[in-house]
Amino acid sequence: MDKRIRADLFRKRLLEAMLQKDVTRSGLSRETKVDRSTIGQLLKDDHPRLPNSQLAADVAIALGVSTDWLLGLTNRPETPGDIVAAALSLSPAERTSADEQILEWHHEAAGYKVRHVPATLPDILKTERMLDWEYASVRERKSPEAFSAIQDQLEWLSSSVSDYEIAIPIHEIEACAAGTAYYKGVEKNIRFEQLNFIADQCDQMFPRLRIFLFDAHQVFSSPVTIFGPNLAVVYVGQCYLAFRENERVKSLSGHFDWLVREAVIDARNVPSYIRSLMEE
Structure with missing residues (x-):
């Protein structure tokens, strides 16, 4: 960038940041410990000038913006730390689906497609008795609270606010049917009630709800949920x-597309496949 163009851009962005923060020339000169005339020189539109590195850094700190943005090196005014914090955040994961953060993310995604790879069977489709079994070993049992939250999510899904796509490793469904692995010790009637409920919901809410089964020997995924185009969450x-940075969300959306393309059981055939496992 030509030095004169960069100087003019610096002047415009400096003025924009001062207006945004409601900082006067006198106030900025006090914050940066320079004469008011020095600030005035930076804001002259007939002959804009660039500050030295020390003053550029002090101005950026005083106004809460990045030096790179003031100098035209980026279009993001936030400081690098703020950009990272906005793009990637860490939230505690509660044991219960009633976690307010999860519900908040679902409501934030209203009108967008939600795409989900669960850790076990999808919480949004779990029965009350399956939740009772899961929470039996938790010191403070929260299955009633979790079931109530799940009912709220099902009502939200039934209201056609958003489409919901779920990709599940096929071994998860097979283990539930056979009572092996994670589902070892779960009574058969609880397991079959759970599988019947999933199959029935797939029938009743298709295509608003679509479940795809993939073979974990061929493809793999960690638990992840993509809430529309602006948020993706890895559990x-x-x-x-x-993740809220656009490119990261797009990458995880592409990952989910891959799971769907490689699915061994398509969404239309999932209910019949689940029922065939119980018959066997």
Whole structure:
């Protein structure tokens, strides 16, 4: 960028930041410990000038913006730390689906497609008795609270506010049917009630609700939820990693597209496949 163009851009952005922060020339000169005339020189539109590195940094700190933005090196006015904090945040993950953060994210995504890879079976489709079994070992049992929250999410889904796509490894459904792995010790009637409920919801809410089954021997995914185009959340156990930077969300959306393309059971065939497992 030509020095004169950069100087003019600096002047415009400096003025914009001062107006945004409601800072006067006198106030900025006090904050940066320079003469008011020095600030005036930076704001002259007939002969704009660039500050030295020390003054540029002091002005940026005083106005809460980045030096790179003032100098035209980026279009993001936030400081690097603020950009990182906005693009990636860490939230504690509650054991219960009633976690207010999850509900807030769902409402934030109203009108957008929600795409979800669960850690086990999708919470939004779990029965009350399955939740009772899951929460039996938790010191403070929260299954009634969790079930109430799930009912709220199901009503939200049934209201056609958003489409919901779920990708599940096929071994999760098979383990639930057989009572193995994670579902070892769960009574057969609880497991079959759970699977029937998932199959029935798939039938009743298709295409608003679409479930795809993929083979984890061929493709893999960590638990992740993409809430529309602006937010993607990865579940890592005790916390969520929430991404809001556009390119990261697009990358995780592309990952979900890959799971759908590689699905061994398409959404239309999932209910019949689930029922066939129970028959076997």
